[in-house]
Amino acid sequence: MSINTKLLAKICKTPGAPGFEQKVRELVIKEITPLVDEVEVDNMGNVYAIKKGSAKDPKRVMIGAHMDEIGFIVTHIDDKGFIRFHTLGGFDPKTLTAQRVLIHGKKDVIGVMASKPIHVMTPEERNKVAKISDYYIDTGLSKKEVEKLVQIGDPITREREFIEMGNCVNSKSLDNRLAVFILIETLKKLKGKKVPYDIYGVFTVQEEVGIRGANAASLKVNPDFGFGLDTTIAFDLPGAAEHEKITRLGEGTAIKVMDAGTICDYRMVEFMKNTAKKHKIKWQPEILPQGGTDTAGIQRMTQGGSIAGAVSIPTRHLHQVIEMANKDDIAGSINLLTSCLTDIDTHDWSFK
Structure with missing residues (x-):
């Protein structure tokens, strides 16, 4: 059909x-x-x-x-411009790895979900289950540039294209x-x-x-x-x-x-x-x-x-x-x- x-x-x-x-x-x-x-x-x-x-x-x-x-909300912007967030809805933390997001501020700002690189993790850190608090959002912008566009309380959604696969849709x-x-x-x-x-x-x-x-x-x-x-x-x-x-x-x-x-x-x-x-x-x-x-x-x-x-x-x-x-x-x-x-x-x- x-x-x-x-x-x-x-x-x-x-x-x-x-x-x-x-x-x-x-x-x-x-x-x-x-x-x-x-x-x-x-x-x-x-x-x-x-x-x-x-x-x-x-x-x-x-x-x-x-x-x-499901999405997120901005809770903090640190001195380097990295953004902390709170979840809106239920998330499995591991699904955040290497994802892009959109911060809906004065205009949409693209960001990436980032966490500590595996190359510098201790063996104990590599084996532990990821937590939401391990992640932050990197926009590539300085604190000053971020704050021109984003404020505490702005919503965040995930970024991914809609595609068709066989007789299925994926998004x-x-x-x-x-x-x-x-x-x-x-x-x-x-x-x-x-x-x-x-x-x-x-x-x-x-x-x-x-x-x-x-x-x-x-x-x-x-x-x-x-x-x-x-x-x-x-x-x-x-x-x-x-x-x-x-x-x-x-x-x-x-x-x-x-x-x-x-x-x-x-x-x-x-x-x-x-x-x-x-x-x-x-x-x-x-x-x-x-x-x-x-x-x-x-x-x-x-x-x-x-x-x-x-x-x-x-x-x-x-x-x-x-x-x-x-x-x-x-x-x-x-x-x-x-x-x-x-x-x-x-x-x-x-x-x-």
Whole structure:
């Protein structure tokens, strides 16, 4: 299946560390405004794409796709111009080695993640596990030059080009720009079509630091039904035992059963499976022992809770600059979400 890789590449390239999603938000608003009935932005910066349902008394369906990517924030500039930072989101320290970053100050400043060269390490230092505090950012500029452009509190994102590899895409920030892309493409498919219930496609902020935007958005929307939309681990790699793989690339979109933050409503899981079967969409189950998504906020931060589940996109090498996803899985995710939104009123949602 083909996907709009040009748009996906643009979304991935656009910087948006947690709390600093403004450039992604601007892109999203431009893309969705012609597609829906209303667009709103709340005080936190969540973007609501609202499409009205055709039912006499429509229920509310919320989809959460977070705009932020893991990044950093400037905490100190030393006498030589080297920059210290704090993480925004979860990092494996070893993935920082030899990476380029962009510091978003008065203008974007390129920098490199650097640490003590191996040539001058002691044997003990060579064998120890790297820590975030071992790294600093070198811009090649003096302190005076750095301070003209950068100040404490400026966000930092990673720098890496979007490429295609076989039937896969590879980039930084597929987590969670894939979901941003999928939600936009779903809204495109729904344009001009009737949907039974009011749809709130919410492009959320600050997920990587604790699903903060989704919590606030869910309180605002108060959804009856909810879908998280996020990447998940595909550990289908050498050395992985079968039970560790979570999902596999090319085996279809994933229907979440649970993660560390959410046990999905069994009625929603059943509905999503039935919908996939009805529309001949390839899928695989997802049980993620650690990690969570906006699904948790959508499920619980609403009066009485919502009937919630999630569409998950299998992705290798998560939280690195080489995240990889299969184009067919991405297309399948668009088709599953679209089908769920059009068919949601046909399911028996009673407890049984």
